[in-house]
Amino acid sequence: MQGNAPTPDGQVSDAVSGNWVDRYAPVSARPYLRLSRADRPIGTWLLLLPCWWGLALAMLWDQTPRWEDLWIAIGCAAGAWLMRGAGCTWNDITDRNFDGQVERTRSRPIPSGQVSVKQAIGWMGFQALVAFGILLSFNTAAILMGVISLLPVAVYPFAKRFTWWPQVFLGLAFNWGALLAWVAHTGTLNQPALLLYAAGISWTLFYDTIYAHQDTEDDALIGVKSTARLFGSETPAWLRRFLVATVALMGLAVIAAGLPQASILALVIALMGPWAMGWHMAWQLSRLDIEDNGRLLGLFRSNRDTGLIPLIFFLAALLA
Structure with a gap:
């Protein structure tokens, strides 16, 4: 598909209607905020929630919540917003030639001409630098984990060029916070965090396969790979897996985190988290229509609630 005309006033086509960027942000800042997906907050939630899962289970693991955990939670929130913005900026820089050929992405700031590549690089560097400043307030092990996280972030935009499973690379990047937040609390990397990380990657495969079905026709034309294209009509079966x-x-992560010291009641409450999360994912499957882009986007966005569900139970377990 050809053409790269922006939507009216530079709005991005798949942004949330009436979002704060398009309504309230200074006109000069809007292209940069759109580049960071500030007008589409679901990505920040999907990056942040694994961080909060990891922190909550770490507190369940050693039964020693501290006031500094409040800062870890806040720091993760700010860092998720910044690094999601930096990562999306990097993604748009590397994908600028593809984005102009895809209906859903041609209105993004770079292909629509709102921001130059040079300006985007500067904006990406600024966001990453501020995020690094926040990271420096954590312990040494967490700082190291944060630096290592740059590797999957850097590789992800290229994954769809060489594998049918780019969603795995997205999962590696988006769920790294589960490891980082665990280490920020405990100072070490333990088995429950690794299990939680694996759970997050599987969740990412679920929601991003749904998301990728919006672009299957355009992706086929330009040669971009995805699990959506790979699975095709078999997508519901794969999503169930x-x-x-x-x-x-x-569930295994909860058991591994809770068994050392948590009470039976706390363990049961925490285990209700993945159980309830699974029911929300099943609800999404019951609504799935891979030919309806509006529904696909709505289901993808509903994964904020999917990820909040286990967090609520984890926090309740800490009070048990």
Whole structure:
């Protein structure tokens, strides 16, 4: 498909209607905020929630919540917003030639001409630098984990060029916070965090396969790979597998985190988290229509609630 005309006033076509960027942000800042997906907050939630899962389970693991954990939670929130913005900017820089050929992405700031590549690089560097400043307030092990996280972030935009499973690379990047937040609390990397990380990757395969079905026709034309194209009509069967894997792995993470010191009541409450999360994912499957882009986008966005569900139970377990 050809053409790269922006939508009216530079709005991005798949942004949330009436979002704060388009309504309230200074006109000069809007292209940069759109580049960071500030007008589409779901990505920040999907990056942040694994961080909060990891922190909550770490507190369940050693039964020693501290006031500094409040800063870890806040720091993760700010860092998720910044690094999601930096990562999306990097993604748009590397994908600028593809984005202009895809209906859903041609209105993004770079292909629509709102921001130059040079300006985008500067904006990406600024966001990453501020995020690094926040990271320096954590312990040494967490700082190291944060630096290592740059590798999957850097590789992800290129994954769809060489594998049918780019969503795995997205999962590696988007769920790294589960490891980082765990280490920020405990100072070490333990088995429950690794299981939680694996659960998050499976969840990412679930929601991003749904998301990728919006672009299958354009992706086929330009040669971009995805699990959506790979699975095709078999997508519901694959999503059920990812659902089961997510619930099972998160359940194992809860058991591994809770068994050392948590009470039976706390363990039961925490285990209700992945169980309830699985039901929300099953609801998404019941609504799935891979030919309806509006529904696909709505289901993808609903994964904020999917990820909040286990967090609520994890926090409740800490009070048990």
